[in-house]
Amino acid sequence: MRKKYLFISFLFFFIFLDITYASTHQMNRTEENNYGVNKKWDMNEERIRYALKTPYVDAREKIYDFSNILTNEEEEELYHLILAYEELTGFSLVFLSDNISYSSDKKNEDYAADFYDYNDFGLENSYYSGVIIFRNTYKADPYYGVYYFGEAQLYYSEERNNILLDSIYNDFRSANYMEGLERLIKDMSNYYKEGKDPYIKHYTLDENGVLIKKYVPPFLLATLLSIILTVIFLGITISKNKMVKKAVVATQYLNKESVSITEKKNQFLHSHVTHYTISTSSGSSFSRGGHSGSSGGGHSGGGRHG
Amino acid sequence: MARKKALDNKCPNCGGIVLFQPSLKKFKCKYCDGEFSLEEFSKYTNASSVKNNNKEMDETSYDTYTCSDCGAEIVADSETAATFCLYCGNTAILKNKLSGRFAPDYIIPFKKEKKEAIEAFKALSKGRLFVPKDFSNESNIEKIRGIYIPFWLYDVFVNGSIEVDANRVNTWRVGDTVYTKTSYYKLYRTGNMHFFKVPVDGSTHFDNAIMNTIEPFSYEELIPYNHGYLAGFFAEKYDVNEQDAFPDAKTRCLETAKDILYNDCVGFQAKTVAKNNLQTKVESNKYVLLPVWMVNVKYKDKLYLFAMNGQTGEFIGDIPLDKKKVVFYAILLFLVLFFVIILISFVLYWIGRAS
Numbered sequence: 187m188r189k190k191y192l193f194i195s196f197l198f199f200f201i202f203l204d205i206t207y208a209s210t211h212q213m214n215r216t217e218e219n220n221y222g223v224n225k226k227w228d229m230n231e232e233r234i235r236y237a238l239k240t241p242y243v244d245a246r247e248k249i250y251d252f253s254n255i256l257t258n259e260e261e262e263e264l265y266h267l268i269l270a271y272e273e274l275t276g277f278s279l280v281f282l283s284d285n286i287s288y289s290s291d292k293k294n295e296d297y298a299a300d301f302y303d304y305n306d307f308g309l310e311n312s313y314y315s316g317v318i319i320f321r322n323t324y325k326a327d328p329y330y331g332v333y334y335f336g337e338a339q340l341y342y343s344e345e346r347n348n349i350l351l352d353s354i355y356n357d358f359r360s361a362n363y364m365e366g367l368e369r370l371i372k373d374m375s376n377y378y379k380e381g382k383d384p385y386i387k388h389y390t391l392d393e394n395g396v397l398i399k400k401y402v403p404p405f406l407l408a409t410l411l412s413i414i415l416t417v418i419f420l421g422i423t424i425s426k427n428k429m430v431k432k433a434v435v436a437t438q439y440l441n442k443e444s445v446s447i448t449e450k451k452n453q454f455l456h457s458h459v460t461h462y463t464i465s466t467s468s469g470s471s472f473s474r475g476g477h478s479g480s481s482g483g484g485h486s487g488g489g490r491h492g
Numbered sequence: 493m494a495r496k497k498a499l500d501n502k503c504p505n506c507g508g509i510v511l512f513q514p515s516l517k518k519f520k521c522k523y524c525d526g527e528f529s530l531e532e533f534s535k536y537t538n539a540s541s542v543k544n545n546n547k548e549m550d551e552t553s554y555d556t557y558t559c560s561d562c563g564a565e566i567v568a569d570s571e572t573a574a575t576f577c578l579y580c581g582n583t584a585i586l587k588n589k590l591s592g593r594f595a596p597d598y599i600i601p602f603k604k605e606k607k608e609a610i611e612a613f614k615a616l617s618k619g620r621l622f623v624p625k626d627f628s629n630e631s632n633i634e635k636i637r638g639i640y641i642p643f644w645l646y647d648v649f650v651n652g653s654i655e656v657d658a659n660r661v662n663t664w665r666v667g668d669t670v671y672t673k674t675s676y677y678k679l680y681r682t683g684n685m686h687f688f689k690v691p692v693d694g695s696t697h698f699d700n701a702i703m704n705t706i707e708p709f710s711y712e713e714l715i716p717y718n719h720g721y722l723a724g725f726f727a728e729k730y731d732v733n734e735q736d737a738f739p740d741a742k743t744r745c746l747e748t749a750k751d752i753l754y755n756d757c758v759g760f761q762a763k764t765v766a767k768n769n770l771q772t773k774v775e776s777n778k779y780v781l782l783p784v785w786m787v788n789v790k791y792k793d794k795l796y797l798f799a800m801n802g803q804t805g806e807f808i809g810d811i812p813l814d815k816k817k818v819v820f821y822a823i824l825l826f827l828v829l830f831f832v833i834i835l836i837s838f839v840l841y842w843i844g845r846a847s
Contacts, residue, residue, distance in 0.1 A: 392845075401841045403834050412829035416822055424818070426620050427811040433704035435751065436648075436744035441686045447756055449653070449682035457675035464668045 210252060213242045224306050225314060227481040236480040237304045240297075245278075245306035253283040253323040260364045267371045275378045277338045278308040278316030281367070285323045294322050294329050294489055299479035302335055313337055313395035314483065319370065321358065330358050331489025332370070336395045339486045342374070343383040350374065351490050359492040396477075396484025504528070506788060506795050508697060522726075523697075524788040524795055525635060574640070574727035594729045595779075596717040600709055602638055602725065602783040602802040609636050609785035609800050612807040616798070621821060624791060624814040635788060638802060640722060640781035641703065642694040642730035645711075646741045647777070650749040651684035652770035658760035677760060681753040686775075690741040694730030694779070699797065700740065705808045706801040709782055713803060717781065727781060734777050742772045 215221040221234055222242040229237070243250055248268050249261050256264065268279045286297055298320035308314035315336030322329040332350060334342050342350070350373055357366030377383075390400045478484055503510050508523035520527050555568055568575050573594075604612075610633050617623045656679040663672050689711050693703040730737075749770050757763055783802025788795050791812045798809030 398845060399841075401838060404837050405834075408830050408833040408837075411833055412826045415829050416826045419825060420818065420822055423621050423821075424813060427622060427813060429808040430699075430701050430705050430810050432701040433707065433744060435748045436687050436690050436741070437748050437751075438708050439687045439690045439745075440748055440752075441688055444686035445683065445752060446685065447681060447683035447753065449680060450756065451680040452757075453678040453680070455676040455678060457673055459671055459673045461669050461671045464670065 210250070210254075211244065211247075213244070215242045221304070223304050223481075224309060225303065225481070225483070227303065227483065233480060233482075236300050240300045240304045243305055245309070248278075248280055250280070250282045250284075250301075253285050253321065255283050255321065255323060255361065255363055263364065264367055267368065271371050271375055274375055275338075275341075276311060276315070277336070278311065278314075279371070280307055280316065280318040281321075282318060283321040283323060285325075287324055287326070288322070288329070291329070291489060291491075294320065294331055295333060295477070295485075295487070296479065297322075298331060298333050299335075299477075299483075299485050300481070302333070302485070303479050303481035303483050308336060311336055313391055315395075317342075317374065319367065320489070321363070327491060328359075329489055329491055330354075331487060333485050333487035335483065335485045337391065339391070339395075339397045339484070340382045340386060340389065341378055342487070343385040344486070344488065345385050346377055346383055347486075347488055350377075351488065355490060355492055358490075391484065394478070394482050394484055397486055505790075506797070508788075523637075523786070524790065570731075572726070573729045574722040574725060576726075596642070596781045597778040598714040598780040599640065599717045599721050600711075600713050600780070600782050600803050601715070601721045603713070604783075604785065604800065604802050604805050606636060606638065606785070608805065609638075609787075609802075609807075612800055612805060613787060613798060616807065616809070616811060620811060622813045622817045623811055624817075627789070627791065627811065633787070636785055637787070638725040638783065638785050640725055640727035641698055641784050642728055643691045643703075643780050643782050644694050644730070644732075644734050644737045644741075645689040645691055645778045645780055646687075646734075646738060647775040648687040648690055648741060648745045649684065649773045649775050650687065650745050650770055651773075652749070652768075653680060653682035654750060654753045654765055654770065655680055655767040656754060656757050656760075656763050657766045658757060658763040660760055678766075679757045679760065679763075681756055683749075683753055683756075685749055685752065687745045687748070689778070690745060691782070692737040692740045694732045694734075694737055695728050696731055697728065702797060702799050702808065703784075706784065706799050706804075706806050709801065709803050714780065722781075725783075730779065734779070738774065738777075745772055746770050 213222065215238055221229055221237045223229055223233075223237055227233060241250070241252070249256070249264055251261065264281060268281070271277070271279050280302060282298060282301055284297070286293070288294055298318050301320075302308075302316065302318045303314075307318070308316035313336030315338050317335070317338050318333050320331050320333065330351075332342075332347060334347075350370055353373060354366035354370050357363065357369070386397070388400050388402055389397050392398050477486065503521035503524060503526055505526045506521060506524045508521050510521050510526075510528070555570065557568065613633060613636065617627060658677050658679055660675045660677065661672060662675075663670065665671070691703075691707060691709070693700060746768075750765065750768060754763065754765060785800040785802055785807075787798050789798065789812075790796075794812070796810060796812055798807065800807040
């Protein structure tokens with residue numbers, strides 16, 4: 187009896203823990219529940235197709251370790267870190283691990299973005315603001331990335347994101363996930379405290395949370411251009427008042443038939459050759475504009491192989 | 493006729509000839525209508541004092557004539573060849589001024605009448621934003637006068653050579669490397685050419701730049717001189733002889749000749765004339781009278797001379813600026829441009845967003 191009671195208690199405790207931040211439970215997307223989407227996306231045929239390919243999870247769990255790379259203790263610790271970050275920033279924070287085969291980096295980004303967009307993450311925020319940390323344990327080419335949604339995009343530019351990704355590269359590569367995630371969340375919190383990223387201070391969000399450039403009136407350019415054009419106009423108009431000019435040539439009195447050039451000689455003196463090599467730039471260009479996922483919602487971020 | 497020594501007759505305003513007007517008991521400039529008493533004259537450096545007058549140090553002399561119609565005394569300076577009797581308005585052609593070596597060879601009679609000159613003067617304001625409002629008022633227009641200006645016409649032969657420093661640049665590419673070859677040359681051009689009837693005005697009373705600007709005259713209408721053409725107009729004889737006037741013509745001919753030889757150096761870049769050995773020779777010169785309508789306009793204590801070619805109608809002069817209008821339009825234009833540029837940038841931003 188006592189053993190039976192202990193077993194039931196142990197089982198109950200385990201299940202309870204599992205429900206709090208278990209990362210493998212999935213629900214069904216049906217037409218009745220709008221395919222599990224409670225965000226403003228217009229669920230057309232294409233979006234329904236993408237939603238049906240995306241796991242439907244309980245957003246309260248926050249940790250979705252489909253690849254089972256974290257221990258229970260690590261999941262608990264991570265959960266507390268996530269809560270602290272959410273309290274500080276007001277952004278949702280999600281951790282996802284999965285094993286997805288891919289041929290392009292964009293597939294990782296699309297998978298993570300769809301996971302965020304077609305589940306109830308960030309519902310309490312304007313623009314569904316939040317962050318998803320994605321670890322793809324695909325054996326042939328492991329990948330990890332951090333992606334930002336809504337107002338989180340204004341705090342984490344590509345410059346900041348690159349620093350964050352680089353800082354956890356060794357940890358993720360050596361499967362030391364918890365140390366990497368601790369460092370990552372701590373750094374993200376520090377960046378949030380520093381304020382919006384100055385690299386994207388001229389950007390804002392449109393109605394779908396896509397990062398777009400703000401309209402900044404070009405006052406300096408308008409002033410300079412107006413001054414230049416005004417001066418040119420005044421110069422032309424005032425010159426019309428000045429008609430008198432001393433003649434320096436007598437071309438109109440020349441008898442053109444009388445012109446005779448009796449000697450023409452071109453004497454070569456010396457020459458020299460210079461050269462330069464055209465360098466082709468292979469630097470990548472950063473497009474500061476955001477991306478849109480299949481939902482139409484905007485996001486930014488990037489990832490690394492390893 | 494007795495020659496009487498007189499005061500220096502240069503107008504302090506415009507440098508024109510000043511005559512004493514008995515009816516006004518003042519000296520009056522025949523070009524700008526400025527009026528001066530003897531005392532006012534003494535303020536200016538050109539003016540003679542009573543002491544100087546007593547010593548008769550001035551260089552200008554006046555002649556007096558009798559009007560053939562009314563018998564009144566006409567006073568004219570030594571360069572005036574035709575004028576008007578101040579009492580009866582009759583034209584007075586001072587024939588002895590245009591005889592001997594001062595007899596013109598040719599003349600182009602006036603083709604444009606006074607009313608055409610007045611219309612051309614009024615039309616100067618059109619299309620010019622900053623002309624003062626009272627610029628073409630009647631008091632300015634009535635001062636328009638037709639004057640035969642003395643000119644020298646030169647036939648000039650130019651010959652000689654120039655040396656030009658030049659280079660030639662060739663560029664080509666092999667793979668990712670761009671090569672530039674610069675070759676340096678010395679170019680020699682020798683030649684000769686003729687210039688016909690290059691005009692230089694033979695009077696110190698008229699600004700050379702203005703006389704240049706109303707060129708050219710059409711020489712097909714040059715006819716042998718006759719006093720009769722002067723009736724109804726003013727006229728001057730030359731006070732700059734052919735040797736002294738020639739340097740202006742020489743400079744223009746040499747500059748044109750240099751340009752022709754220089755432009756023959758084709759296919760080269762960065763050309764500069766290193767040496768110029770061009771020379772001129774006067775083949776002939778003629779003394780002619782050419783028709784010009786002139787008016788002196790006074791605006792804000794400054795005189796502006798306007799001249800119209802009495803044959804072709806070319807009307808020129810430096811028109812004064814109304815500074816208040818300049819400032820007003822400058823500010824208005826700046827503001828309009830500023831807002832238009834901001835508006836265009838905003839529209840482009842929205843188009844970019846929509847796409």
